[in-house]
Amino acid sequence: MISEWVTTPDALQDFVKEVKFAAENIYLGSETLVPTEKGCQWCKAKPTCPAIRNKVLTDFETVVPETAEPDDLARVMENASLIEAWIKSIRAEVERRLMAGTPVAGYKLVQGKRGNRQWGNPEDAEAALKAMRVKHDQMYDYKLASPTSIAKLVKAEEIGPRQWKKIQELITQSEGSPSVAPESDKRPALNSSADDSDFDKI
Ligand code: SF4
Incomplete structure (x- = not known):
């Protein structure tokens, strides 16, 4: 799909000035990069951006999921989409380099799983199976x-x-499995508290 965007030369020049100003400020250290899921969504610098790397890696060394404090878990959950986006950008970068012939230690390109088998021409296949007298209910x-x-x-x-x-x-329709959602989600919260009345006495 081709995206179109209509602008004017003046608006384009203004945009160039704005980006140049921001880039210079970042370069001179008077502004800092503030990674956010939305802001970084399309940024091609994700695999090399120091700000996003610091943000996603800080918790790796300190937060152990099984024993983490609730506040720590909540903070990491807030960053979960950003962490996933960063990992995705790393995978894409490794693939891009391997496709370009640049080695990445420990990784190689392999042929993916083959697609499902299908008839090249269904009419020809149908005619051939009929000619072979394959039974109707076996054919369809x-x-x-x-x-x-x-x-x-x-x-x-x-x-x-x-x-x-x-x-x-x-x-019939099965109930959806419980899933984690932010407080702002419009669905009502499930009550998942369990007490000893939920268990049979043995
Ligand atoms: S990845 Fe880094 S450079 Fe790119 S938008 Fe996010 S903070 Fe800015």
Whole structure:
């Protein structure tokens, strides 16, 4: 997909001045780099940026997950996306160097897992299997349409509301597994406290 952006030469010159000013201030030490998940998202300097490296590595030496204080865990959680983004940029940089023929000690490029087998031309395959007299039910895979596909038939009014009501009784849906979310998440918090009444006396 091609992205387009319309600007004017003056706006572009202003942007150049702004970036130059910021870069000079960073270089002279009068401004500091402040890594954030959003701010660093597209930055190509991630693998070499000292600020992001310091931010993500500081806790590696001091925080042990199993014994960490809640405040330490919360701080690292806040940085989790940034840490993941940094690791991702390291992986991408290693791949880029290996692709360019630059060695990275301990790593090499290998062929990835092959894709699923598929018919080059399904019509030719079908004709060949028929010519070989392969049985019909061995040639084709049939399976029941999913509830989601059937719900589309309801929308298309091919299944009526009364039928749909009966069909819905046949549908099950598993609960989502608990997952960690920030306090600001709009879903209600799960109560996960356990006490000894949850266990049978043995
Ligand atoms: S990675 Fe470093 S240089 Fe890039 S935006 Fe983040 S703080 Fe700035």
